[in-house]
Amino acid sequence: MASKESVPLAVQLSGIVKRFPGVVANDGVSLIVARGEIHCLLGENGAGKTTLMRILYGLYQPDDGEIFLHGKPIRIPSPRAALDHRIGMVHQHFHLVPTLSVEENIVLGLSEGTGPFLRFKKTRQKLRRLADEYGLDVDPTAKIWQLTVGQQQRVEILKALYRDADILIMDEPTSVLTPQEVDALFGTLRTLVEAGLTIIFITHKLDEVMEISNRVTVLRKGKAVATVNTDESSKAELARLMVGREVVFRVEKKPPQLGEKILHVEDLHALNDRGLPALRGMSFDLSGGEILGVAGVSGNGQHELSEVLTGLRKATKGKAILGAHDLTQCSARTIADLGVAHVPTERIRVGTVPSMSVRENLILKSYRSREFCKWSILDERAAHENACRAIKEYEISAPHDGTPVGNLSGGNIQRLVLARELSGSPKFVVAAHPTYGLDVGATEQVRVVLLAQRDRGAGILLISEDLDEVFQISDRVLVIYEGQVMGIVRAEEANLEEIGLMMAGSYRQAVAE
Amino acid sequence: MSWESWLISTISRTLAYGTPLLLATLGEIYAERSGVLNLGVEGMMIVGALTGFAVAGKTGNPWLGVLAAGVVSGVFSLIHAFASVTLRANQVVSGLALTMLGLGLSGVIGRAYEGRPLMNTLDEISIPLLEKIPVLGPAIFQDQSPLVYVGIIMAILLWFVLFKTRIGISIRAVGEDPATADSLGINVSRVRYLCVMVGGVLAGIAGAYLSVAYRPSWTDGMTAGMGWIVIALTIFAFWNPISGMFGAYFFAALFVLSFRLQAWLSPELLKAMPYLLAIVVLIVVSRGTLQKRMGAPSALSLPYTRGED
Numbered sequence: 001m002a003s004k005e006s007v008p009l010a011v012q013l014s015g016i017v018k019r020f021p022g023v024v025a026n027d028g029v030s031l032i033v034a035r036g037e038i039h040c041l042l043g044e045n046g047a048g049k050t051t052l053m054r055i056l057y058g059l060y061q062p063d064d065g066e067i068f069l070h071g072k073p074i075r076i077p078s079p080r081a082a083l084d085h086r087i088g089m090v091h092q093h094f095h096l097v098p099t100l101s102v103e104e105n106i107v108l109g110l111s112e113g114t115g116p117f118l119r120f121k122k123t124r125q126k127l128r129r130l131a132d133e134y135g136l137d138v139d140p141t142a143k144i145w146q147l148t149v150g151q152q153q154r155v156e157i158l159k160a161l162y163r164d165a166d167i168l169i170m171d172e173p174t175s176v177l178t179p180q181e182v183d184a185l186f187g188t189l190r191t192l193v194e195a196g197l198t199i200i201f202i203t204h205k206l207d208e209v210m211e212i213s214n215r216v217t218v219l220r221k222g223k224a225v226a227t228v229n230t231d232e233s234s235k236a237e238l239a240r241l242m243v244g245r246e247v248v249f250r251v252e253k254k255p256p257q258l259g260e261k262i263l264h265v266e267d268l269h270a271l272n273d274r275g276l277p278a279l280r281g282m283s284f285d286l287s288g289g290e291i292l293g294v295a296g297v298s299g300n301g302q303h304e305l306s307e308v309l310t311g312l313r314k315a316t317k318g319k320a321i322l323g324a325h326d327l328t329q330c331s332a333r334t335i336a337d338l339g340v341a342h343v344p345t346e347r348i349r350v351g352t353v354p355s356m357s358v359r360e361n362l363i364l365k366s367y368r369s370r371e372f373c374k375w376s377i378l379d380e381r382a383a384h385e386n387a388c389r390a391i392k393e394y395e396i397s398a399p400h401d402g403t404p405v406g407n408l409s410g411g412n413i414q415r416l417v418l419a420r421e422l423s424g425s426p427k428f429v430v431a432a433h434p435t436y437g438l439d440v441g442a443t444e445q446v447r448v449v450l451l452a453q454r455d456r457g458a459g460i461l462l463i464s465e466d467l468d469e470v471f472q473i474s475d476r477v478l479v480i481y482e483g484q485v486m487g488i489v490r491a492e493e494a495n496l497e498e499i500g501l502m503m504a505g506s507y508r509q510a511v512a513e
Numbered sequence: 514m515s516w517e518s519w520l521i522s523t524i525s526r527t528l529a530y531g532t533p534l535l536l537a538t539l540g541e542i543y544a545e546r547s548g549v550l551n552l553g554v555e556g557m558m559i560v561g562a563l564t565g566f567a568v569a570g571k572t573g574n575p576w577l578g579v580l581a582a583g584v585v586s587g588v589f590s591l592i593h594a595f596a597s598v599t600l601r602a603n604q605v606v607s608g609l610a611l612t613m614l615g616l617g618l619s620g621v622i623g624r625a626y627e628g629r630p631l632m633n634t635l636d637e638i639s640i641p642l643l644e645k646i647p648v649l650g651p652a653i654f655q656d657q658s659p660l661v662y663v664g665i666i667m668a669i670l671l672w673f674v675l676f677k678t679r680i681g682i683s684i685r686a687v688g689e690d691p692a693t694a695d696s697l698g699i700n701v702s703r704v705r706y707l708c709v710m711v712g713g714v715l716a717g718i719a720g721a722y723l724s725v726a727y728r729p730s731w732t733d734g735m736t737a738g739m740g741w742i743v744i745a746l747t748i749f750a751f752w753n754p755i756s757g758m759f760g761a762y763f764f765a766a767l768f769v770l771s772f773r774l775q776a777w778l779s780p781e782l783l784k785a786m787p788y789l790l791a792i793v794v795l796i797v798v799s800r801g802t803l804q805k806r807m808g809a810p811s812a813l814s815l816p817y818t819r820g821e822d
Contacts (some may be wrong), residue, residue: 049655059696059819080698093695097686098811107679108686159697240667 244274259288293474552608555740556615565721586717
């Protein structure tokens with residue numbers, strides 16, 4: 001541990017163990033956070049970062065280990081106790097009640113003031129003061145659902161500050177923000193630290209660690225592997241600590257061999273689940289042998305776009321022409337039969353049937369074909385052979401092909417989905433967040449597989465919120481904002497500044513061919 | 514019958530019939546606002562009706578009967594709270610079970626009381642001065658059960674608590690987003706238990722109103738499906754106590770009119786109106802965009818476990 005004796009400690013966790021059925025999420029983790037620093041908690045998905053912080057915030061009870069706050073041992077049985085100890089947490093998925101106003105959310109659960117009645121005068125005064133002090137301006141009477149994601153995050157931070165938090169835990173705070181909003185957030189965090197707060201910042205993004213933190217603790221598979229001073233470290237070193245081996249940052253990408261135009265989307269409109277317009281006149285083309293990345297802040301129509309193109313959602317207007325067919329007029333089954341592969345966002349809920357076996361899941365799309373089905377009876381042997389082939393080719397690690405898919409890890413489930421969807425050489429692939437939640441190894445493999453499909457001549461629509469991923473493997477990048485195309489740029493000519501402005505809807509660019 | 518006295522008696526009867534609907538609906542609104550769907554209203558009402566009748570008969574004090582009905586039904590509702598909050602059971606199943614249990618128990622225990630008269634009923638009152646107002650006076654302020662006014666006062670009070678106080682925000686937060694409420698130190702289970710109990714107490718009083726004031730007697734199954742109208746009303750009122758009051762009187766008016774207009778309109782049609790209207794409202798609410806503004810609690814009928822996002 002690189003703790004300095006002279007600096008007073010804010011938080012010390014020692015030997016924290018937390019078990020969940022089947023996994024040890026935290027396996028004797030120790031962590032020392034000094035007062036007044038920004039301390040990053042770096043690790044891959046599933047490394048145990050969030051679990052550790054939920055223990056510090058009283059949402060989970062550790063099975064073993066001790067917590068010290070400012071040098072004194074304490075127990076934190078509930079979030080309320082954490083708040084009493086002036087520990088605040090901004091969760092990755094905001095904890096705000098959408099139908100309540102900003103000030104109602106802020107005072108929720110507090111018992112200040114006089115009697116049971118609500119008086120917002122004092123609340124507003126205190127909010128005004130906090131807003132002036134830290135530059136966190138929000139209209140206190142606005143309802144949460146009317147705010148942008150960036151503003152909602154501000155409310156979350158205000159909520160913690162309103163409760164006099166002096167230790168603030170931020171769980172992956174940048175994942176829903178545009179680059180500009182990230183800059184604003186980092187500005188706020190620096191102001192907070194200058195004012196004497198301590199910040200623990202959970203992330204899996206190396207660039208953020210380098211930019212914002214004083215020190216960083218790396219977690220891997222539930223263990224703390226190292227704590228280092230950020231300015232004495234490097235991205236490469238941190239990546240190696242995080243993954244446990246050397247990491248190649250670039251997947252090899254050959255120049256594209258563009259084929260014919262395979263998909264022509266014109267003036268596409270669709271509604272979201274709440275009946276509001278989600279796609280508002282999207283037009284673009286996709287060629288064979290090309291990866292078109294879709295970049296944007298989550299919830300701007302990406303999900304609806306992937307569903308419309310795969311027949312899972314009705315378009316209200318416009319067309320999507322694939323060969324001789326208009327996809328907006330076809331059922332999901334017809335679209336699949338046309339050679340369209342779909343790697344859905346929710347690989348467990350939409351991509352597989354978790355209680356069915358690997359073998360059965362692998363033929364979910366082709367079980368009706370003559371290959372697996374004769375006179376309405378499934379050919380178990382053909383299915384088994386197919387499964388063995390897929391397990392080998394895609395390196396799916398499963399005990400055997402009868403294992404229920406629900407028992408596999410996220411990476412292996414994704415390999416299975418890819419194996420099924422990419423069999424039979426599809427000409428058009430819709431891949432939504434294909435590497436979300438996967439470890440570095442699986443991520444790399446997924447990207448390599450997608451590039452191989454492109455080189456084979458398939459056209460790929462890659463929807464991702466990971467900007468690095470979009471730029472790394474796409475040939476062109478489409479920026480989506482509120483269901484509209486803000487611009488399409490060549491990946492190698494892209495300017496991150498401009499992309500950020502387009503993602504925020506404040507800049508529109510001509511479409512690159 | 515003159516046109517004027519027809520109107521007066523219709524309004525008067527509507528208030529009388531609407532009161533049990535109103536009281537039980539207010540309770541169900543609180544339970545659902547906290548995220549617990551309680552289909553046991555019918556069962557809680559009938560238990561309240563029997564308790565009210567038995568205690569009023571035994572003690573000779575109808576008010577004690579009403580009080581006892583509230584307490585017993587409140588305790589009875591804890592079965593549902595325990596099953597749905599603590600055990601995280603399916604709320605539909607558990608609520609239905611409560612209704613079955615209430616109907617069955619009251620049928621068995623109530624056999625001894627069947628057909629007995631009640632000596633001391635809850636007397637009707639008139640409000641001085643106000644009763645002198647032409648038409649409205651005799652329609653609203655003359656010869657009404659005091660519980661009618663209790664219902665109106667409760668509606669206003671519970672509306673105020675739900676939307677203007679700290680407790681109200683906590684209840685709505687728990688029904689909308691229990692994880693958020695939990696992370697701010699609100700005890701989700703306690704709020705839900707309390708709201709289910711409020712529902713039980715009010716349903717019990719509604720039941721007692723039927724057996725001690727409205728029709729002072731005990732008959733097996735005397736709530737006659739009122740509990741189900743309450744479920745429909747809760748939706749019809751968009752989970753708002755004040756709208757609940759108007760909804761209750763509106764449904765009661767339909768019921769009263771189904772007798773008065775049977776020469777012209779099929780009474781079955783008018784009696785089916787509450788259910789038809791509830792379906793219409795459900796369709797409107799499920800149109801999605803409106804949902805947020807209409808007040809449907811997002812976490813309704815969803816059990817909460819800490820740490821599961």
